[in-house]
Amino acid sequence: MNLSQVAAAFRPFDTLAAQLLPQVEDDAGDGSHDLSHLLRVWNNARRLQAEEGGDLRILLAAVILHDCVRVEKNSPLRSQASTLSAQRAQEILLSRGWTQEDAQRVAHAVQAHSYSAQVTPLTLEAKIVQDADRLDAIGAIGVARCFYVAGRMGSSLYEALDPQAQQRPLQDTRYALDHFPAKLFRLQDGFQTAAGAAMAQARQERMRGFVEQFLDEL
Structure with a gap:
């Protein structure tokens, strides 16, 4: 994919997308936070906006810029990633003539999207971006991303003697399977919009079904 082709997928905001995408073109080789991720989150956001408004x-600006500062999952700065991205997003938009108010609205949505940042979304747009991004972390896509990231970080699939962590603490930085109860199964309870919660329920069922099948095969 080249950027002009990707920008066209953001119609009717393809012109704006073409301006902003070069700011996030370098994904540091992270296939879980690449241009495909941005397109999926945008598609989620549009579906939510069609029902919720906003x-x-x-x-569009918040979706494209929500990971504009790259911080690896295993970095000690991970909890600050969305704050750093929010600051950078505001700088980018102000340099392109956006009003302070609109740039701040985008920045808030960027900062509040992160699970680890624990920032409460206060605007409808921030709630939609948070939900849209979290939808991409669960379901079939979420399963794929979980194991992709685990491989990228050098983690194992599961702990051989106690895969369900019945007699040990969860260690999702070491075992991919631990990431489901440690985080992914918890995301459904935190959705901000009714439309997002409904979509999350369906994806949660797919994800739980996968884990059940995985454990059955073990």
Whole structure:
């Protein structure tokens, strides 16, 4: 994919997308936070916006810029990633003539999207971006991303003698399977919009079904 082709997928905001995408073109080789991820989150956001409302221009900018500062999952700075991205997003938009108010709306949505940052989304757009990003972390895509990241970080699939962590603490930085109860199964309870919660329920069922099948094969 080249950037012009990707920008076209963000219609009717393809011109704005073409301006912002070069700011996030370098994904540091992270296939779980690449251009495909941005497109999936945008598609989620549009589906949510169609039911919940919200400013699509703000949503588009927040979606494209929500990971504009790259911080690896195993970095001690991981909890600050969304704050760093929010600061950078605001700088980018102000340099392109956005008003302070609109740039701040985007920045808030960027900062609040992160699970680890624990920032409460206060605007509808921030709630939609958080839900749209979390939808991409669960379901079939979520399963794929979980094992992709585990491989990238050098983690094992599961702990051989106690895969369900019945007699040990969860260690999702060491075992991919631990990441499901440690985080992914918990995401469904935190959705901000009714439309997002409904989509999350379906994806949660797919993800739980996968884990049940995985354990059955063990």
